[in-house]
Amino acid sequence: MMGLLNQALDQKLLRFLDVQFAQIIAAHHSPLLQLACALLSSDAGAGHVCLPLARLAPEYFFDGRHPELAEALWQAAGKPNKNAWLNAFQSSSLVGEGTSPTPLVLEKERLYLQRMWKNEGQVIQFISDYSLEKMTYHKKDECRLKQILDQLFTSNESDINFQKVAAAVAITSKVAIISGGPGTGKTTTVAKLLTALIRLAGERTLRIELAAPTGKAAVRLTQSLGNAYRELSLSAGESRRLPEKACTLHRLLGAYSKGHQSRYHKNNPLDLDVLVVDEASMVDLPMLARLIDALPNSAQVIFLGDRDQLASVEAGSVLGEIGRFLSLGYSTSRAEELNRLTGYDLKGHPIEHFPNLCVAHVCDQLCLLNKNYRFDKKSGIGELAQAVNSGEHHKAHSILRDVNKKYVDIRQHALSDAKDYQKLLKDCVAAYQPYLELIKQGKDPETILHAFNRYQLLCALRTGSFGLEGLNTQIEKTLCHSGLLSLSQKPFNNSWYSGRPIMIECNDSSLGLFNGDLGMTLYDHSGALRVYFQFSDGHIKSVQPNRLPAHSTAYAMTVHKSQGSEFEHTALVLPDHFTPIVTRELVYTAITRARQKLTLYSTDKVLNHAILTPTQRRSGLVARLKSF
Numbered sequence: 001m002m003g004l005l006n007q008a009l010d011q012k013l014l015r016f017l018d019v020q021f022a023q024i025i026a027a028h029h030s031p032l033l034q035l036a037c038a039l040l041s042s043d044a045g046a047g048h049v050c051l052p053l054a055r056l057a058p059e060y061f062f063d064g065r066h067p068e069l070a071e072a073l074w075q076a077a078g079k080p081n082k083n084a085w086l087n088a089f090q091s092s093s094l095v096g097e098g099t100s101p102t103p104l105v106l107e108k109e110r111l112y113l114q115r116m117w118k119n120e121g122q123v124i125q126f127i128s129d130y131s132l133e134k135m136t137y138h139k140k141d142e143c144r145l146k147q148i149l150d151q152l153f154t155s156n157e158s159d160i161n162f163q164k165v166a167a168a169v170a171i172t173s174k175v176a177i178i179s180g181g182p183g184t185g186k187t188t189t190v191a192k193l194l195t196a197l198i199r200l201a202g203e204r205t206l207r208i209e210l211a212a213p214t215g216k217a218a219v220r221l222t223q224s225l226g227n228a229y230r231e232l233s234l235s236a237g238e239s240r241r242l243p244e245k246a247c248t249l250h251r252l253l254g255a256y257s258k259g260h261q262s263r264y265h266k267n268n269p270l271d272l273d274v275l276v277v278d279e280a281s282m283v284d285l286p287m288l289a290r291l292i293d294a295l296p297n298s299a300q301v302i303f304l305g306d307r308d309q310l311a312s313v314e315a316g317s318v319l320g321e322i323g324r325f326l327s328l329g330y331s332t333s334r335a336e337e338l339n340r341l342t343g344y345d346l347k348g349h350p351i352e353h354f355p356n357l358c359v360a361h362v363c364d365q366l367c368l369l370n371k372n373y374r375f376d377k378k379s380g381i382g383e384l385a386q387a388v389n390s391g392e393h394h395k396a397h398s399i400l401r402d403v404n405k406k407y408v409d410i411r412q413h414a415l416s417d418a419k420d421y422q423k424l425l426k427d428c429v430a431a432y433q434p435y436l437e438l439i440k441q442g443k444d445p446e447t448i449l450h451a452f453n454r455y456q457l458l459c460a461l462r463t464g465s466f467g468l469e470g471l472n473t474q475i476e477k478t479l480c481h482s483g484l485l486s487l488s489q490k491p492f493n494n495s496w497y498s499g500r501p502i503m504i505e506c507n508d509s510s511l512g513l514f515n516g517d518l519g520m521t522l523y524d525h526s527g528a529l530r531v532y533f534q535f536s537d538g539h540i541k542s543v544q545p546n547r548l549p550a551h552s553t554a555y556a557m558t559v560h561k562s563q564g565s566e567f568e569h570t571a572l573v574l575p576d577h578f579t580p581i582v583t584r585e586l587v588y589t590a591i592t593r594a595r596q597k598l599t600l601y602s603t604d605k606v607l608n609h610a611i612l613t614p615t616q617r618r619s620g621l622v623a624r625l626k627s628f
């Protein structure tokens with residue numbers, strides 16, 4: 001078995017870690033268990049929380065990429081059917097039910113790594129407890145709350161204003177999830193609902209914290225919330241009491257840079273009354289479990305995000321999965337309460353409409369915002385995002401073809417031969433020229449960073465000429481050849497030069513730098529190269545290049561890393577052939593990073609395939625909630 005697993009490693013079907021895991025954990029166990037360990041580890045690496053037994057059939061191994069090797073592995077494991085797997089797990093000392101510290105846990109017909117099983121259980125317990133607690137949660141004075149909501153949400157529209165409903169949901173819940181695409185008013189809603197909470201609190205001090213999974217997302221939340229506050233008529237006292245600055249979840253939790261320990265945990269909880277977590281789709285299961293562990297019992301938590309975006313790189317897609325319950329609507333009693341608070345006529349459902357009482361309570365804490373205030377009907381970006389999100393590939397193509405010349409904000413360029421690739425590089429040079437000119441003019445770091453952030457090239461893959469590494473190298477070379485970077489600086493092989501954009505790839509709390517932070521390499525006054533970063537409060541910090549944690553050149557960045565950021569002009573490069581990484585959510589996430597302009601470099605075939613391939617993340621969250 002280990003020989004075959006090593007073959008799978010050689011063929012890049014498994015990671016070194018997966019084979020090592022099987023070797024260490026199951027060396028003295030049956031080949032069947034060795035195979036299960038390797039596949040489970042591989043699935044965890046791909047973002048799945050558990051491995052359903054139904055997937056332990058050779059046609060599913062390696063996502064069907066190598067049927068011969070899959071068949072050989074299955075045979076070496078003794079050709080087990082579902083019952084054989086089940087019996088082997090139930091009789092193995094490696095697998096438990098979670099009550100003893102076994103490396104693997106079997107729940108119903110799902111196999112978990114112990115840590116993932118625990119994390120998922122923690123999240124389920126939290127969601128269920130917090131949703132239920134709403135019923136006994138201190139009942140606000142409904143009249144006063146209605147009055148405040150009416151003051152804050154003035155609308156002439158006859159339709160239901162779901163922003164008002166979302167605020168009512170969040171204010172009256174211990175945990176609320178507000179989901180909506182870009183520009184649907186999530187930040188506007190949060191600004192108003194925090195104002196409402198402050199007005200309701202009267203003299204009582206409310207400790208409110210804002211957090212996001214990445215530094216960049218925290219910067220954006222700080223900025224957009226600041227803009228949203230300015231739109232409201234706030235008294236000086238209210239403005240003082242509203243939170244201004246968002247921080248990363250790592251920073252909030254006091255996460256130490258390398259280990260998994262956090263300063264705040266169950267025995268030393270966070271000191272807060274209200275927590276707003278933005279970009280919740282990017283929060284992975286282990287991080288969510290750590291956050292839950294650190295919350296004081298009295299805390300009120302509001303998660304904001306877009307359930308349709310790419311899930312976190314790490315395992316889990318909690319927002320996406322809970323977001324599935326949005327289609328169920330509210331319970332009758334909740335709808336009646338929300339109607340009293342908002343003056344609308346929401347239709348509720350009897351409890352029998354929901355899979356169980358727990359799910360009904362969860363549904364009562366959700367709200368979907370789907371009216372877009374940023375993109376109008378003339379916006380190709382908005383229309384294309386919607387078509388991709390709903391899997392309408394024909395519509396997406398007709399929007400991109402744009403025969404009626406309706407959209408000025410989107411362009412598609414084919415990417416099938418060397419000429420197309422050269423065109424892509426030429427476009428990048430033109431787009432990066434302005435910030436490089438500003439460097440030549442000796443402008444300040446803030447101006448240069450601002451100019452750089454206006455355009456961003458996104459890609460799906462890390463390797464190959466259509467991936468991060470190939471694109472960064474080629475763009476560097478092309479910028480050099482076009483004279484925008486000085487040739488004497490030899491900007492190859494990751495050497496340092498003025499104008500090199502940098503993305504941080506891991507967290508370093510001692511330097512205050514976090515995964516996803518973007519910096520720009522520039523000469524300081526003494527003529528030394530430093531990398532400049534802008535933080536959520538606007539301040540600029542510079543770091544010596546040799547002190548930086550893991551980083552990469554950032555002319556191009558992966559769509560995963562772009563989550564939580566927006567760029568005036570976003571360009572997306574898809575590979576020239578389909579790979580399973582290129583999914584509907586990836587394309588949707590990339591499109592929704594564009595504020596004013598989107599350029600897509602892709603063949604129709606690859607784009608089609610992506611739109612028709614929604615991401616699948618295997619977990620037991622929904623099933624466990626349904627049977628709670």
Ligand SMILES: Nc1ncnc2c1ncn2[C@@H]1O[C@H](COP(=O)(O)OP(=O)(O)OP(=O)(O)O)[C@@H](O)[C@H]1O
Nearest residue numbers: 163180181182183184185186187188189224373374
């Ligand atoms: N009810 C509304 N009426 C008019 N304009 C609105 C309304 N709600 C939001 N907007 C405007 O729409 C724009 C987007 O709003 P907002 O930033 O709150 O959305 P968002 O969902 O947080 O977007 P993103 O996810 O991209 O940050 C802002 O300019 C905001 O002022």
